[in-house]
Amino acid sequence: MDSIKPKKFLGQHFLTDLSVAQRIANTVDAYPDIPILEVGPGMGVLTQYIIPKQRPFKVVEIDFDSVPYLHEHFPELGDNIIEGDFLKMDLQEVFDGKPFVLTGNYPYNISSQIFFKMVENRNLIPCCTGMIQKEVAERMAASPGGKTYGVLSVLIQAWYDVEYLFTVHENVFNPPPKVKSAVIRLIRNNKQTLGCDEQLFRRIVKTVFTMRRKMMRNGMKQILGKDSPMLADPMFTKRPEELSVQDYVDLTNRVEAELSNASLIRNN
Numbered sequence: 001m002d003s004i005k006p007k008k009f010l011g012q013h014f015l016t017d018l019s020v021a022q023r024i025a026n027t028v029d030a031y032p033d034i035p036i037l038e039v040g041p042g043m044g045v046l047t048q049y050i051i052p053k054q055r056p057f058k059v060v061e062i063d064f065d066s067v068p069y070l071h072e073h074f075p076e077l078g079d080n081i082i083e084g085d086f087l088k089m090d091l092q093e094v095f096d097g098k099p100f101v102l103t104g105n106y107p108y109n110i111s112s113q114i115f116f117k118m119v120e121n122r123n124l125i126p127c128c129t130g131m132i133q134k135e136v137a138e139r140m141a142a143s144p145g146g147k148t149y150g151v152l153s154v155l156i157q158a159w160y161d162v163e164y165l166f167t168v169h170e171n172v173f174n175p176p177p178k179v180k181s182a183v184i185r186l187i188r189n190n191k192q193t194l195g196c197d198e199q200l201f202r203r204i205v206k207t208v209f210t211m212r213r214k215m216m217r218n219g220m221k222q223i224l225g226k227d228s229p230m231l232a233d234p235m236f237t238k239r240p241e242e243l244s245v246q247d248y249v250d251l252t253n254r255v256e257a258e259l260s261n262a263s264l265i266r267n268n
Contacts, residue, residue: 003043015045015105015131017172025049027129027165027185028101034126035095039086039104039114042066044074046105051076058094060086087113091121102128108177111136115156118186122159126188137164137182149241151209155202158194158245160186196252204255205248208240216240223255230258 015021025046028036035056041047043066050057051074060082061067067083074081082089087110094100102125106114111132118125135148140156141164142149156162168181194201208219217236224230235243235251243251 013105013108013173013175013177014042015172016174017168018045020168020172021045022049023166024103024105024129024131024183025053027183028053028103028127030129030185030187031101031127035098035100037094037100037102039102039130040107041070042105044070046103047074047077050103056095056100058082060084060089062086087117091117091124097124099124099126101125102130104130106130106132108133108136108179112152115140115152119155119159122188128160128186129184131168131181131183133177134167134180134182137184140164140184140186144244144247145242147241150212151206154205154245154248156186158201158249159189159191161189162186194249194252196249197256200256201248201252204252205240212240214239216243220255224258228258230254 026049028050032053032055035058036050036053038047038050038057038059040063041059041061042063047059047070057077058080059070059077061070062083062085064083067081070077070081082094102118115128118128136152138148139150139152141162142153163185165183165185168183170176170178170180173181204220204223207222208216211219215237216239217231219240220231220236221228230236235247
């Protein structure tokens with residue numbers, strides 16, 4: 001098997017520029033002493049530069065053509081080629097509960113889902129690197145106040161410091177995507193807890209950003225109720241993109257207290 005035809009339904013765009021592949025592979029050196037898991041290795045353009053790092057290394061691939069190709073061209077990987085869906089994996093089992101670096105040339109159609117899974121397993125993944133759609137990378141790294149700041153920005157920056165490393169142009173892929181790509185690196189921050197109800201935090205962030213062009217008050221009515229006195233707070237005249245991660249943490253604690261008080265009043 002000399003090559004694999006990229007599959008549109010898997011969102012495959014195979015990187016052809018080896019210098020870019022090597023630069024991506026080197027991003028894992030931010031954490032040089034822990035294992036590496038590569039998602040979607042395809043024909044191994046990134047894999048070939050990670051193997052020489054002499055670290056515990058596994059790859060997970062869902063493509064039924066890529067798996068035999070990897071076995072044929074990278075026999076040294078042996079049993080470290082996992083055939084399966086990363087989004088369905090129990091990440092505790094990959095390296096027997098040990099932390100690892102996550103990397104890859106991520107499929108664009110599921111990249112956000114990959115990063116949400118990373119957040120769910122944040123205590124296993126102190127570092128995540130790789131290539132994604134440029135627009136998604138910009139959203140992840142965005143600061144409050146900009147048009148690209150949104151749900152992905154808040155939920156990832158709550159737990160990780162995001163570095164936008166470099167842009168990759170369309171002409172170094174087969175087939176060329178319709179958008180530019182970017183390489184990012186995420187480093188786990190030192191927070192063990194947000195200091196708020198994390199489920200309510202996610203609910204608030206996702207709710208208000210469904211109406212990102214409107215004032216916070218509009219989205220918060222769905223959570224607090226349209227008659228809540230809290231809606232008179234000047235904060236709710238802001239738009240969702242104007243609040244920092246810490247602002248959302250503080251808001252979550254206030255909302256939790258308000259909902260508890262409202263529940264007590266109803267039950268008395």
